[in-house]
Amino acid sequence: MSAVVAYLDAAATTRVESNVADVVLHWMTEEFGNAGSRTHEYGLRAKKAVAEARAYLASTLGAQTEEVIFTSGATESNNIALLGLAAHGEKTGRKHIVTSAIEHKAVLEPLEHLRDARDFEVDFIQPGPSGRLTVEDVLARVRPDTLLVSLMHVNNETGVIQPVAELAQALVMTPTLLHVDAAQGYGKRTEDLAAPIDLISISGHKVGAPKGIGALLTRRRGWNKAPLEPIMYGGGQERKLRPGTLPVALIMGLYEAARSFHAQRDRWESDAYALRERLLTALEKTRYTINGDPEHSVPHILNLSFDKLSAEALIVRIKDQAAIATGSACTSASYAPSHVLTAMGLPKEQASNGLRFSWFPAQVGEFDAEAFAKTVAYMQPDA
Known part of the structure; x- marks a missing residue:
């Protein structure tokens, strides 16, 4: 890799x-x-x-x-x-x-x-x-x-x-x-x-x-x-x-x-929020929906659906930029829409194209949020 x-x-x-x-x-x-x-x-x-x-x-x-x-x-x-x-x-x-x-x-x-x-x-x-x-x-x-x-x-x-x-x-x-x-x-x-x-x-x-x-x-x-x-x-x-x-x-x-995680939890939380904000700021010129209540969420997991953009196609396109998933690793072999997003009553296209971004800040490595956003914008058709 x-x-x-x-x-x-x-x-x-x-x-x-x-x-x-x-x-x-x-x-x-x-x-x-x-x-x-x-x-x-x-x-x-x-x-x-x-x-x-x-x-x-x-x-x-x-x-x-x-x-x-x-x-x-x-x-x-x-x-x-x-x-x-x-x-x-x-x-x-x-x-x-x-x-x-x-x-x-x-x-x-x-x-x-x-x-x-x-x-x-x-x-x-x-x-x-x-x-x-x-x-x-x-x-x-x-x-x-x-x-x-x-x-x-x-x-x-x-x-x-x-x-x-x-x-x-x-x-x-x-x-x-x-x-x-x-x-x-x-x-x-x-x-x-x-x-x-x-x-x-x-x-x-x-x-x-x-x-x-x-x-x-x-x-x-x-x-x-x-x-x-x-x-x-x-x-x-x-x-x-x-x-x-x-x-x-x-x-x-x-x-x-x-014990190690407890000792760094405050720093972890601050860094997790910062990465979340950086990603969402970079995506401002794209069309996306946050799946789930952002006011009652942890800072290190974010589920997004991009309008008119296949989640699988985006994962393939950015495989050299970032490792992300469509949902739980236990169900990643299935091409069916996420049972979580489906149970939330989201429209079929939105549920089928949800992408989960999740991070442990010290383990992310170099993530170019702006380059990722440009890829999304390039792939996303005009409204």
Whole structure:
């Protein structure tokens, strides 16, 4: 890949920085013990390191240390949270779930499985063109038999922020649980996640950690644990919810990445807003629409549709300038319009031609916004 290509697909993944890579390598080659081996120093040091990492992640979420379990990422965390509640729903007769139609496939597909294979009723709320639900929208769907509300924190395609903290406060005195997929929001808006949210899914590779590591927060309500049953078996690790040998090196990579990101968050946010403004200023002479509510969005994700201009054609034209995407990496092989933009009720052409720009400022490289805008203007037909 040419070094001149700017990286504007950070919502798909971020680069592992050298300090994080060094930590991972150390725990792979020098401190390689199994955290479950308690009869020698190698294992005890690994166990202590994992405990330190767990305590740090819990502290960032305003949670107790034992409420954090390590997983392979947000997809696995989502599956444990959603499928792990099924037995409780069946036992209590509360088999109604509320979600939105713009969730990631890692939430939509487990919920569709519960609907089709286990006879749960799932309400998929359409958010409208803003891409943002209100607390009232959600509460209007909650019933006495509602087991769970599952709502994304930050949309991975539009960057729109959902009011998860306010929703948590509204649900905390009810029997309905709240699950939040925070893959895109953890680190960037972690303060929202300190609210009394029952279940929170985290992905490490969105904040500079290696791929293959994440966490699930299982917050207690008083003395009551989240009523989860395991969906996998084979060991007692992670409170029996995620069996298997703990990947100590990846856990320590997540720990280092989370600490590093927290230390630079204010600078990151300022630089992210600056790049957003630079891009939009450069595009002033083109015809575009921002998909989603810009007043309730994170600074580092921007979804644009250009009038009368094919997203695929533009991606091909600028492949030597910038790496951008039409949407989630998990659905990038499909040529169908974005399910997120379609569920927002956008016109077909607009939904089909949405482009997602997302950035981690220190990892963008050299991005010539003005040259990009000139390319758009050249390709865009006269009105």
